[in-house]
Amino acid sequence: MIHQQKPQGGNLTYLKEFVLLGFSDVPHLQWFLFGLLVVIYCFILLGNGTIVIITRVDSALQTPMYFFLGNFSFLEICYVSVTLPRMVFNLATQRRTISFTACATQMCCTLILGATECFLLAVMAYDRYVAICNPLHYPLVMNQRVCSQLVIGSWISGIPVQIGQTSQIFSLPFCHSNQINHFFCDIPPVLHLACGDIIVNEMMVFLGAVIFVLVPFLLIVFSYSKIISTVLKLPSVTSQAKAFSTCSSHLAVVMLFFGSAMITYFRSNISHSGQTDKVLSLFYTVVTPMFNPMVYSLRNKDVTIALRKFLCKQFTKT
Template structure:
């Protein structure tokens, strides 16, 4: 899918020792620094993967099967659950294979493909969270116009736009990073092909590449985040003006789950990609990456189902049937 010039192995004039990375790919160290915990980590991440697939799959299923959940809010939630299944499947299967086999080699093409899908799905999640915040804004602040504005056609267009918006730029960014020369170590101190550890292995000056990472991060992370903040500022302002305490509690309950997911995903993602280079450390990077690639997708269905009466009732009906 990613047809970049680096796949053609251009640098034929370099010495053989400088071509090792281009010919053989990288080695994902992952959790090699804790050899006694390999079996435990494999079992832990396998359980997390199964829980994530099953829980998000159930949310996707109930939003499709239950007529009571055929509303814009749950249409977006179903798409969000499908996105989380895709997101976690980009990183966890490779990590599980590395833990089980202890064969940590990953080819250049596989590494680039994994990075592209992580970036593309991450951008999609940012935009989809912003769309879900806009949906809540319309429902709370403009309830009379909500059915007209958020009709099914508009919802499909918003979801489709969220999925495709990051594709061309993320392809370009992936190709730009993997067109660099990697003449030093080919050991990636991470459990997947992320931008910071890959750039740390590149030869020469990577300032331009780092600036492009910051620009793309601002475009695809900070802009949707600001839209979410604006939406919820207006939502909270409207809720506080409601005369009934019951109405305020109900309005807050419909938004609290989404706010919790936003805090988990954006908190770890922003710190990971927008922190200064001097603060980078492999251990911190791994922990932050675990949050937005693995932990958040696992907890999202629990957050939405446990705090949402409609989803809970739909789950009960499904289990009863």
């Protein structure tokens, strides 16, 4: 969290556009970063898109766990598509300007999809909790209607709050600078340009982070504490290994996403740094979507088998 108060009046201007500085501090790496980000984006689309397809078409993956995984992979595609194409465009054209409206839209979409990811990761942890701790009740508790409601709730629950928060931030007056020291329009760097008393805005950002980041994270921690306790009581070492293997992939994504997000939104003003913000943002906007297909496909035999079957069918058709 940043905390500042700038004087009202003086060098105020009605901004029509911002400038995303992004990678401007490393001009000699512009084309290398352009190529790298293009490759990463294609990999994210291909990897997560493949998971979406195989969880839909393979009959062996028609279970709640893979229903949530398919939705999560689709979410990752949406999430990264809000920021990464713009980063690539800015590197290719060296035109770093973004209109006031486009900046607000990008921030709003990022916040909504980020909140959705937090809730969906919590739902996936709850699914594993029921499957491992209450296996006899699992088919009844996690039926198709409940799974659909949990996914829909995850997608829409953050929309009103995040639209309101974005509107509140972009209704602030801004100082003479329109340069955002970031890759995209995220809350900390944009709020850093605002003038006047922004304590209320910072409190709302902190409250939003508690609701949409901390609460889901605590629910995940609670679920996995119960899961670990149950798994350790299993008599078979093989059963323990299988249960831990199923959950470890999800935990890897959780720690990567929540770790970077919480450091970004819960840091104090003393430790606030534009460079640190940029590095951390890459973890929850680019690295997590990139690693999602790898941790779920390489560490999951069911997904690997389904992928082989799907590729075999495609090559047979051709």
